[in-house]
Amino acid sequence: MNIQPTYSSLDFPGKMALVLFTPGCDLRCKYCHNPQLLKNETLTKWDIEEIEEEVEKNIDFIDGIVLSGGEPLLHLDVIKNFIRQAKNNNLLVKLDTNGLHPNEISEIINDLDYVAMDIKAPLDKYYKITDIYPSNVKETINKTIDIILEHEVFLECRTTYVPKLLEPQDIKDLTKEIRCNMYTLQQFRNRVTYDSRLADYDEPNPNDLVNILNNLDIPIPEIHLKSNQFGNQIIKKG
Template structure:
């Protein structure tokens, strides 16, 4: 099956979730830790039915469905089917997205409870992390954020910090361009990456990442730091 359900207590904060990783992505982030999901796939009806069966079998143990990828909004019709199932079972719905598909966001936003958007780099500098990216990334991401904020859906923005690709100033600049309820800076892990050369890059020290997030001058009400050593730390919460 192209969509492998995974169970997680971390992907939807405070909830037990069934996470659905949908293949296909329009970026090629050098640090991507799910490179097996980059290739776009078509889905047979029986594959969707298997996901629905997984929901039914575990309905007593899950609170939410997280639709992730890849980039799930490359398959809006599939996302809508999962949302419909979640609504039928009174489950919360979280969408993980790169923000480059505002039309897709608009089609599903009224059914969502939570959106996590990966802000890869300063909005005009996606070349730093991917050889493939839309030239109008700023406009697309800004519009996606506007749609989410207008519909009052909880929005977490998050950035994976790779020392050879981003700098402290990059994080400061990208945060100044976004409006969200929560911002999370994530530690790069070198275990599995799309660009194999990053296996030789040292994972950033959590103390260095802490210094970055503590230096942010932002009105974002909640700031988190996620690292292998210390898990998900709340650095600021208004």
């Protein structure tokens, strides 16, 4: 199966969800913890049917689906099938995306309940994280944010903090560039990474990450920290 499903009570806050990891991504983030998904596989009608059967079997046990990856918007026609099935069964739909596909997200925005967008770095400094990225990151991501917020879909922006790749000032800078309902800083984990050299990087101390978040002066109403030691911490909720 080219789409890997898993069940989670964490990926869709407050909900039990079936998470669908689609293959392929247009970035190559050095810390990526799903490097096996970077290759863009062709999805067949059998892949789609297997997932649809999985959803049908578990309708009574899930509240929604999470379209993740990889970058699910690389398979727009495929995920439209899953969204249609979810909505026909009164399930919620969450999308995980890198924010680089505003045209695609505009085609499904009316059926989305939650979007989690990965903001890798300050929008003019993606070179710190990935060797492959489009030249118009800032314009594209802001366009995607506009579409989501104009349709009043809940938007979480999140950043993985990797020591040596990012520094506290980067978090201050990028959070001033974005608009969202919630911002989450995620602790880097060095267990599996696209760039094997990052296996030698230390995982950041969560107390240091709390300090970074406490020093932000931004209008984002809700701020969280996710770490291995303390799980999901609410740092600010206005």
